[in-house]
Amino acid sequence: MKKRLFTPGPTPIPESVMLTMAEPIIHHRNPEFVEILTSVNQNLKYLFQTKNEVLTLTSSGTGAMEATVANLLSAGDKAIFVNLGKFGERWGEIMKAYGVEPVEIKVEWGTAPSPELILDALQKNPGVKAVFITHSETSTGVFTNIKEIAAAVHEKYDIAVVVDGITSVGAHEMRFDEWGLDVIVTGSQKGLMVPPGLAFAALSDRAKKMLETSKFPKYYFSFKKALKAHAGNDTPFTPAITLIIGLEKALRMIKEETVESIWLKHKVLSQAVRSGCEAIGLKLFGSPASHAVTAVNIPEGVEYSKFNKILKQKYGITTAGGQEHLKGKIFRVSHLGYYDEVDIVGVVAALEWTLHDLNFKFEPGSGVTAVQQTFAKFAEETAGVVK
Amino acid sequence: MKKRLFTPGPTPIPESVMLTMAEPIIHHRNPEFVEILTSVNQNLKYLFQTKNEVLTLTSSGTGAMEATVANLLSAGDKAIFVNLGKFGERWGEIMKAYGVEPVEIKVEWGTAPSPELILDALQKNPGVKAVFITHSETSTGVFTNIKEIAAAVHEKYDIAVVVDGITSVGAHEMRFDEWGLDVIVTGSQKGLMVPPGLAFAALSDRAKKMLETSKFPKYYFSFKKALKAHAGNDTPFTPAITLIIGLEKALRMIKEETVESIWLKHKVLSQAVRSGCEAIGLKLFGSPASHAVTAVNIPEGVEYSKFNKILKQKYGITTAGGQEHLKGKIFRVSHLGYYDEVDIVGVVAALEWTLHDLNFKFEPGSGVTAVQQTFAKFAEETAGVVK
Numbered sequence: 001m002k003k004r005l006f007t008p009g010p011t012p013i014p015e016s017v018m019l020t021m022a023e024p025i026i027h028h029r030n031p032e033f034v035e036i037l038t039s040v041n042q043n044l045k046y047l048f049q050t051k052n053e054v055l056t057l058t059s060s061g062t063g064a065m066e067a068t069v070a071n072l073l074s075a076g077d078k079a080i081f082v083n084l085g086k087f088g089e090r091w092g093e094i095m096k097a098y099g100v101e102p103v104e105i106k107v108e109w110g111t112a113p114s115p116e117l118i119l120d121a122l123q124k125n126p127g128v129k130a131v132f133i134t135h136s137e138t139s140t141g142v143f144t145n146i147k148e149i150a151a152a153v154h155e156k157y158d159i160a161v162v163v164d165g166i167t168s169v170g171a172h173e174m175r176f177d178e179w180g181l182d183v184i185v186t187g188s189q190k191g192l193m194v195p196p197g198l199a200f201a202a203l204s205d206r207a208k209k210m211l212e213t214s215k216f217p218k219y220y221f222s223f224k225k226a227l228k229a230h231a232g233n234d235t236p237f238t239p240a241i242t243l244i245i246g247l248e249k250a251l252r253m254i255k256e257e258t259v260e261s262i263w264l265k266h267k268v269l270s271q272a273v274r275s276g277c278e279a280i281g282l283k284l285f286g287s288p289a290s291h292a293v294t295a296v297n298i299p300e301g302v303e304y305s306k307f308n309k310i311l312k313q314k315y316g317i318t319t320a321g322g323q324e325h326l327k328g329k330i331f332r333v334s335h336l337g338y339y340d341e342v343d344i345v346g347v348v349a350a351l352e353w354t355l356h357d358l359n360f361k362f363e364p365g366s367g368v369t370a371v372q373q374t375f376a377k378f379a380e381e382t383a384g385v386v387k
Numbered sequence: 388m389k390k391r392l393f394t395p396g397p398t399p400i401p402e403s404v405m406l407t408m409a410e411p412i413i414h415h416r417n418p419e420f421v422e423i424l425t426s427v428n429q430n431l432k433y434l435f436q437t438k439n440e441v442l443t444l445t446s447s448g449t450g451a452m453e454a455t456v457a458n459l460l461s462a463g464d465k466a467i468f469v470n471l472g473k474f475g476e477r478w479g480e481i482m483k484a485y486g487v488e489p490v491e492i493k494v495e496w497g498t499a500p501s502p503e504l505i506l507d508a509l510q511k512n513p514g515v516k517a518v519f520i521t522h523s524e525t526s527t528g529v530f531t532n533i534k535e536i537a538a539a540v541h542e543k544y545d546i547a548v549v550v551d552g553i554t555s556v557g558a559h560e561m562r563f564d565e566w567g568l569d570v571i572v573t574g575s576q577k578g579l580m581v582p583p584g585l586a587f588a589a590l591s592d593r594a595k596k597m598l599e600t601s602k603f604p605k606y607y608f609s610f611k612k613a614l615k616a617h618a619g620n621d622t623p624f625t626p627a628i629t630l631i632i633g634l635e636k637a638l639r640m641i642k643e644e645t646v647e648s649i650w651l652k653h654k655v656l657s658q659a660v661r662s663g664c665e666a667i668g669l670k671l672f673g674s675p676a677s678h679a680v681t682a683v684n685i686p687e688g689v690e691y692s693k694f695n696k697i698l699k700q701k702y703g704i705t706t707a708g709g710q711e712h713l714k715g716k717i718f719r720v721s722h723l724g725y726y727d728e729v730d731i732v733g734v735v736a737a738l739e740w741t742l743h744d745l746n747f748k749f750e751p752g753s754g755v756t757a758v759q760q761t762f763a764k765f766a767e768e769t770a771g772v773v774k
Contacts (some may be wrong), residue, residue, distance in 0.1 A: 003411070005526045010628055021629070022409035024390065025397045025582055027705055058584055059446050060624040063607045070604070088523030098604040098611030189625060195412055197445055197584045216604060217457070237447040238576060240627065241397055242408070295501040318414055324503045 001316045006347050008138045008167050008293040010189040010196055010318060011337035014250065017193060021246040027239050036248045038233040042282075044200060045253035047169065047192075047259060048184065050176035054202045055226040056247075058240045061166040061187030062268050064199035066094050067221035068183050072207060073129060074215040075099040080121050081132040082106075082113045086139035086323045087164055091132040098216060109326065110286035112137070112144040117153035124158060129210075130160035135168035135184070139323045141295030141332060142286040143172065147179045154180050160207055166190055169200075171253065171266040171292040175322055182207040188243060191262075191292070193250040193337045197240045200258040201385060203227075266291040268382055269335040269344050272374040276335075276348035278368035280355060281362045285330045292336035293320075297329065302358050310357050315350040345371055388703045393552050393734050395525045395680040395707060396448075397576040397583055398724035400633070401640065408633040415628050420692045423635045430638035431587060434579075434646060435571065436554065437563035439737040441589045442613045443634075445627045448553040448574030451586035453481050454608035455549055455570050459594060460516060461602040467508050468519040469500045471494075473526035473710045474551055485603060490515060496713065497673035497682075499524075499531040500537035509544060516597075517547035518613040522555035522571070526710045528682030528719060529673040530559065534566045541567050541718060547594055553577055556587075557641065558679040559652040560721050567604040569594040575630060578649075578679070580637040580724045592616075626766040653678040655769055656722040656731050660762040663735035664720075666750045666757035667742060672717045679723035680707075684716065689745050691715040697744050732758055 005012055026033050039159055044054035057064055069091075073079060075087075076099065081091035083106045095102040103125045107113050113133070122128055131153055135146050150161045160182035169184065170175060170191020176184060182204040189196035203211075203223065211223050219225075225236040254262060270291040277296050285295040298304045304321060308331065311317050322330040333347060348367040356364060375382075392399050412422050424443075431441035444451055456478075460466060463486065468478035470493045479545040482489040490609040491578045494500050500520070509515055518540055522533050537548045547569035555561060556571065557578020563571060569591040576583035590598075590610065598610050606612075641649060658679040661671055664683050691708060695718065698704045709717040720734060721758045735754040743751060762769075 003413075005412065005414060007414050009625060010414060013412050018409040018411075022405040024405075025400050025576075026390075027390065027392060027394050027397060028583075030705065059450070059607060060626070062624045063446070066607045075604075097606040097609075187625070189412075189628075195627065195629040196415075196625045197630060217462075219455045219481045219484040220446060221607075222484075237449045238396060238574070238580065238583045239447070240630070241576075242582040242630075243584060245625070318417065332447045 001286055002315045003318070004346070006317060006319045006334050007189070008332060008334040009187065010105045011334060012339070013195060013246070014193055014253065014338050017246045017249050020249050021069050021242040025241060028235070028238055028351060033241065034051065034233050036245055037235070040244060040248050040251060041233055043061050043255050046255055047251065048176045048202045049174065049178065049259070052177070052203055052205070053227060053230045054200055055223060055230060055233065056227065056239065056244065057199045057201070057221065057239070058197060059184060059199045060196060061199050062090065063221065064185035064187070065090065065164060067095050067218070068174060068185060068201060069098055069100060070216045070218045070221055071214050071223040072160060072162070072183070072210040073098070073100050074213065076101060077129045078103060078125060079130045079132060080126050080128050081127070082134065083138035084112060084134060084140065084142060084144070084377045085109050088134045088137055089164065089196065091164065095295065110142060110287060111210055112142050118149055119152055119156065121170065122153065128159060130162050130182070132164070134164040134262045135172060135174065136290035136292045139326070140165045140286045141290050141293045143288045143290040144250040147196045151178050154239070160210060167290065167292040167336055172261060172290070173263045176202050179242045180204070188247060191337050192247060193253070194243055197243045198247060245359070257348065264382060266335065268296060268375065268378045269339055269341070272333055272344045272371045273333055273348065275370040275374045277351070279366040280352060293332050293334045295330045295332045298331060300362060302355070302360055304331065305356060307331070307354060311350060311354045314357070317347060341375055390703045390705070391730070391733070392768050393704060393706045393720050393722070395577070395719060395721040395723055396574065398580065398721060399726070400582060401580055401637065401725050404580060404633045404636050407636050408629040412628060414607060415622070415625055419465045420628065421620050424622070427631060427635050427638060428617065428620055430642050432637065433642055435473050435589045436561065436565065436646070437589050439564070439590055439592070440614060441587055442610060442617060443611065443622065443626065444586045444588070444608065445584060445624070446586045447583060448572060448586050449477065449575070450608065451572035451588045452477065453550060454605070454610065455572060455588060456481050456485055456487060457603040457605045457608055458484070458489050458601050458610040459547060459549070459570070460569070461600065463488060464516045465490060465512060465514050466519060467492060467505065467512070467515050469521065469529065470600055471499060471529060471531070472524035473494050474524055474553065475521040478551065497527050497529060499529050500536070502536045505536055506543065511538065515546060517549050518550045519551070521551040522559060522561065523677035525554045525680055526713070527673045528677050528680045530675045530677040533568065535688060547597060553679065554679040554723055557649060559677070560650045563589050566772045567591070575634060579636045579725050580640070581630055584586040584630045585634060585732055623704045651769060653722065655762065655765045656660045656726055657681060658726070659731045659758045660720055660722055660735065662757040662761045663754040664738070666753040667739060680719050680721045682719045684693065685718060689742070689747055692720065694741060694745060698737060698741045701744070702740060704734060704737045728762055754757060
């Protein structure tokens with residue numbers, strides 16, 4: 001059976017990227033690799049829409065989240081984080097592990113914070129050094145308007161706005177410099193279409209200034225060491241060479257397609273999945289919707305474990321379930337990275353077949369028809385893009 | 388031109404391992420991956436000769452070194468490290484970054500510490516919590532007898548013996564439980580024949596007890612989180628999936644060959660390289676010799692940069708140069724991991740051609756003849772092993 005992955009990380013890897021990584025390994029101090037890393041560094045700046053350095057770490061995305069806390073803050077510092085799902089919550093967990101005083105803004109999982117909510121917390125908690133937010137909350141499929149939040153915060157406060165962009169970079173419009181973001185982190189196994197093992201962090205000048213005062217112990221995750229090496233297109237420690245070689249190819253694909261096209265593609269694919277699910281009679285979970293992952297409520301009378309088993313074992317499709325208290329209540333379909341229209345028609349068709357097998361009542365074909373209609377609606381805008 | 392890597396990390400990857408990693412990616416929560424991780428966990432125990440867990444981290448080897456300091460110690464603790472080269476020195480750098488009080492034993496680069504030296508430092512510095520040593524010092528090609536040191540330390544002190552085994556695991560005899568080691572760390576791109584991006588740490592019961600009292604902040608590198616996940620053949624964060632899939636295959640190759648055979652193979656290949664170099668008239672650097680990497684003095688009248696250029700550009704062989712004050716003074720030939728007799732004959736032949744091109748005086752053929760003689764000397768012992 002053909003197996004297809006619709007999970008928000010790992011995401012599918014282009015075949016050409018996989019094969020590049022299977023070539024004989026080269027040494028990371030060889031001129032050949034330095035050239036690859038130079039290209040990676042340049043194209044990461046393009047992807048992140050920044051003139052500043054984008055650091056590449058060998059770790060998962062969480063490593064880059066921790067590195068941000070460890071490099072910008074010190075014990076006893078106060079920082080805001082928004083608990084809007086499992087990954088927003090993680091900022092708080094890292095802060096607690098480090099002895100940062102966390103100011104938690106808890107919103108219902110499935111919703112996103114408004115700029116006003118952040119400003120209110122800032123007003124009530126003087127002395128906050130940074131605000132930690134989540135661009136695309138993977139656990140709930142919810143999008144946060146980081147552009148508005150960064151603008152609102154920076155209008156009144158000279159503090160850092162730190163963004164978890166792990167499932168947003170490459171999916172959602174993100175203009176690091178123009179929007180005045182201070183840090184955004186992501187991982188390789190997401191919109192970057194590479195296997196897991198690399199993490200990235202872009203730093204603003206404000207963030208770089210904060211490195212000077214941070215007192216937390218760090219060595220492997222030191223941004224200062226990484227910046228110093230970056231200046232020579234080098235890394236302070238042996239990097240995950242093969243993954244960087246794959247990344248170089250993936251970033252060139254992104255550059256060729258242009259980020260604007262890729263952002264639009266994710267918007268269209270996301271709307272197609274949502275329209276398909278709604279046409280079948282499924283209720284979407286959470287709003288506003290992330291363009292990277294769609295969270296859908298498991299309908300009344302359908303047991304998640306059976307649904308998931310049929311979808312995976314009979315139709316070869318792996319999606320993600322709910323996490324924490326959402327376990328068994330939602331499923332999540334990813335359309336982040338290397339996906340196109342055909343994939344989306346396919347996954348919605350498989351959802352139809354699975355729900356039909358489970359005696360869920362709906363009009364067969366309604367899902368895929370809605371998907372087609374969405375593509376038709378965007379046809380002019382996406383000419384030559386989504387296809 | 389065929390290119391051949393003789394560097395102590397990255398080391399060559401078996402073709403079958405590379406191709407396995409190029410297969411379509413699978414999700415790390417899929418039963419298929421859990422099975423792979425279960426096999427990895429079991430075979431790592433075999434490789435490390437321990438009944439305890441061997442943790443797998445997504446980072447370079449330095450990440451595992453830092454994790455060991457961060458998980459076992461607290462600020463103000465006293466610890467001994469041996470500065471016998473660039474990597475021994477790194478233990479001290481990490482300690483300083485963490486505010487551990489380092490007791491430095493500096494030995495001349497190219498030599499190894501004796502048990503007496505360590506005992507002497509312990510006697511002079513009461514209250515030391517751990518001794519950090521280096522099994523195979525990659526920068527100088529020197530071997531430290533960790534078995535004797537661990538025995539000597541533990542005879543008198545109930546403290547941790549922590550070993551950098553980055554270029555020794557899979558090359559040198561190492562019996563974690565039997566020798567009473569407390570932590571040994573390594574990286575994937577060394578004896579394990581996998582690309583860089585994974586690091587490993589084995590922990591004794593004594594080390595695990597120390598996790599309870601350590602006060603350093605940590606999250607991504609938390610051994611407690613890793614141990615908890617390990618119990619379910621899981622990882623706390625998305626691991627470098629493709630590298631673990633490659634590792635599973637590489638570990639099965641090691642298991643099939645047996646660790647004893649692999650240790651013997653590295654000993655023989657190492658002696659062959661050394662005998663070949665000496666027969667050409669080169670002087671070996673450092674002693675006792677690591678079986679993973681051979682350090683050789685650049686002879687009088689030969690310029691390292693020219694030597695390296697010819698070796699690499701004319702004969703396709705990449706070796707490593709000297710580091711820090713040894714830059715330009717030595718070169719290092721690695722025979723760690725996926726090498727056999729033919730590789731060794733080849734690299735010594737290329738050394739002969741390069742030195743001949745540089746007008747170095749020696750008997751042509753003397754190097755490869757000595758290599759052959761070494762293999763002949765071990766023929767009985769290695770029957771079916773080195774070939």
